[in-house]
Each structure stands twice: as C-alpha cells, then as structure tokens.
Amino acid sequence: MPVVLYEKKDRIAYITLNRPEVLNAIDQETLCALTEAWIEVRDDPDVWVAIVTGAGDRAFSAGADLKEMALRWSKKEAGEPLQDISPPLTPMRGLEVYKPFIAAINGIATGGGLEIALACDIRIAAEHARFGQREVVQAIMPGWGGTQRLPRFIPFGIALEILITGDFISAEEAYRFGLVNKVVPAAELMPAAEALARRVNENGPLAVRAIKEAAYKGVQMPLEDALRLESELFDKLILTEDAREGPLAFIQKRKPEYKAR
The missing domain is CATH 1.10.12.10 (Lyase 2-enoyl-coa Hydratase, Chain  A, domain 2)
Structure with a gap:
C-alpha cells in the first residue's frame, strides 16, 4: 500500500498520508512521496487546488517517525556512513507551488505533522484535532519550519509557549489563535474542505x-x-x-x- 495516496477529481487533488498504524508518521519514504505529490500538483494542468489529509480518524500526522530516526542516529553513532536521502526540496522548505493547498486536519497534528499543515495555505480542523510541536520533549527542535512559520501565523508569545513546552492545544484554541480557519465535526471535515476547494475553483x-x-x-x-x-x-x-x-x-x-x- 502506498505511504501517500494521490487522487484527483474535478480539478481537485487529494493527498492522503497513509500510515494510520503509526499515526501517519513521516519516514523518509513518506517524505519523498509527499514531495512527489506536491510536484504533481504543481505540474498537472488539470489540478487547480489540493486537499491534504491523513488516513484514519486519529491523526493528520504525528510527525517524524521516531523509530526510524533513532535507527539512523544509532548507525551514525556506530561510525557507519549515514546518507541523508531527504529530497533537496520539500513542501516544508524550498518547494514553491502557487496552487492553493487546504489541510483537512483529522486528528493529531504534531511535530512534522503540524509543519506540513503550516506549509498548506488554509487549515480546517475536526473538533477532536490537537496541535503541538513536541520535538523539545525529545531534546530536539523543529526542522521543517515550525520555529519560523508558527510565530508568523499566531501571536509570538503563544507560538513560543507551544514550541518550548511541547504542550498540545485543542482545535478550538487553534481557531482562537488563528492557526486554523475553521473547526467542524469530524464527519463534516472532508465535505467542508471539498466545498472550499470547489469555491476556489469557481474563480480564475x-x-x-x-x-x-x-x-x-x-x-x-x-x-x-x-x-x-x-x-x-x-x-x-x-x-x-x-x-x-x-x-x-x-x-x-x-x-x-x-x-x-
């Protein structure tokens, strides 16, 4: 099963992070596939807007796959050569696509998962969604734009509190801070994202x-x-x-x- 699903219908691309068994955590394969999906949106003349979501109902994405990260770092500590196979450009850094992306946040969005949502243009959250930058709990820091985008999108002090405590905020708090555009019941999440995408596609x-x-x-x-x-x-x-x-x-x-x- 592909780690990222890509479908298109009526000029809308649907990008789904597809590792629900690990809360749609991002390993190297997933990051490369996500980047390829972004490029596909950019280059396909039949796609005018994209919706990004996660498989299942528990998580948009829990961020970087910590098991893979620990394995890679253990190899480095053992003196084995460690090749970084991340694409040079990713949706979170350097890849410029001016077609709009809508994040349909269907659960936890933390760490790299929140950073993917921040790389989208409009964010709609299910009522049970939670948001955080948990890297500091593992003595690391965001590496996909969290320290830069979050303080630009919400009040600086609130952003810094989220970043240095690792605490979660609720969907309602995220809406109040301006992090998400709308909060809807879980059953209405994809219909709301699709309605917005269709509305955008009515325009030039x-x-x-x-x-x-x-x-x-x-x-x-x-x-x-x-x-x-x-x-x-x-x-x-x-x-x-x-x-x-x-x-x-x-x-x-x-x-x-x-x-x-």
Missing part, C-alpha cells in the same frame, strides 16, 4: 495563483517592493485568456469558463 485559476504568489512573496518585502511585485503580476495576468473571459462572461450574464491560460 491564474488569478488565484498570482494572488498567492503576491501574498507569500510580498509579506517578506518592504511595502514598496511588494507593491511593485503586485503590479508586475497584475500586468501579466490581464494579458491572459481567462482575464478576458471573466469580464466578458459578466457582461453576457453567464458563468465564466476558465481554462487556466
């Missing part, structure tokens, strides 16, 4: 991607540089076929037919 896909690119890049720039970036993306976007179709459909009182070109 190239505009959606340009907006995401402008937001992510611009927030790291001085305002003047960010405004210049927005203007450049706008100028490119208005030359597209979709940008002509949108206003024309409005004038003709019909639903636009966007083609991502």
Whole structure:
C-alpha cells in the first residue's frame, strides 16, 4: 500500500498520508512521496487546488517517525556512513507551488505533522484535532519550519509557549489563535474542505495563483517592493485568456469558463 495516496477529481487533488498504524508518521519514504505529490500538483494542468489529509480518524500526522530516526542516529553513532536521502526540496522548505493547498486536519497534528499543515495555505480542523510541536520533549527542535512559520501565523508569545513546552492545544484554541480557519465535526471535515476547494475553483485559476504568489512573496518585502511585485503580476495576468473571459462572461450574464491560460 502506498505511504501517500494521490487522487484527483474535478480539478481537485487529494493527498492522503497513509500510515494510520503509526499515526501517519513521516519516514523518509513518506517524505519523498509527499514531495512527489506536491510536484504533481504543481505540474498537472488539470489540478487547480489540493486537499491534504491523513488516513484514519486519529491523526493528520504525528510527525517524524521516531523509530526510524533513532535507527539512523544509532548507525551514525556506530561510525557507519549515514546518507541523508531527504529530497533537496520539500513542501516544508524550498518547494514553491502557487496552487492553493487546504489541510483537512483529522486528528493529531504534531511535530512534522503540524509543519506540513503550516506549509498548506488554509487549515480546517475536526473538533477532536490537537496541535503541538513536541520535538523539545525529545531534546530536539523543529526542522521543517515550525520555529519560523508558527510565530508568523499566531501571536509570538503563544507560538513560543507551544514550541518550548511541547504542550498540545485543542482545535478550538487553534481557531482562537488563528492557526486554523475553521473547526467542524469530524464527519463534516472532508465535505467542508471539498466545498472550499470547489469555491476556489469557481474563480480564475491564474488569478488565484498570482494572488498567492503576491501574498507569500510580498509579506517578506518592504511595502514598496511588494507593491511593485503586485503590479508586475497584475500586468501579466490581464494579458491572459481567462482575464478576458471573466469580464466578458459578466457582461453576457453567464458563468465564466476558465481554462487556466
């Protein structure tokens, strides 16, 4: 059985972490497969938005597979050569994809699991979901962006408390802090994620991607540089076929037919 499932339907990609017997923990094979799924979304013209979730109802992902990590470190301590087979680019670091990703968080999201959710654009949580960065409990630290993204997404003091205590927060707390966009009953999680994906897909896909690119890049720039970036993306976007179709459909009182070109 694949450690990551990839399906697509109606321009939506479904990426499922598929190791429920270990709470969808991330080993090297899973990390590589997850990266391949992200690249597939990026490169497939028939996919406009992606939903990421975990198999089962207990966990989105419990993070890095600690058994594999301990084995790899024991080999290193024994003097055996230790080759890092992690892909050079991952969803959590370096892999830029401007199609939107929705995390449907169906249980525990801790450590690397939370970092995967943070690498998505919108997060919807089931009521029983819990969130944490537990690395400090094992005397290590987040390595997939947790120390950088979490303080950017929620108040700094709350983020630091989560990071240095290793304590969990509930789905309701995550919503209150702004970590997740919505909390729903478990049975409504995937329908809510799919409804949001379909709503996004009603809009011009190239505009959606340009907006995401402008937001992510611009927030790291001085305002003047960010405004210049927005203007450049706008100028490119208005030359597209979709940008002509949108206003024309409005004038003709019909639903636009966007083609991502």
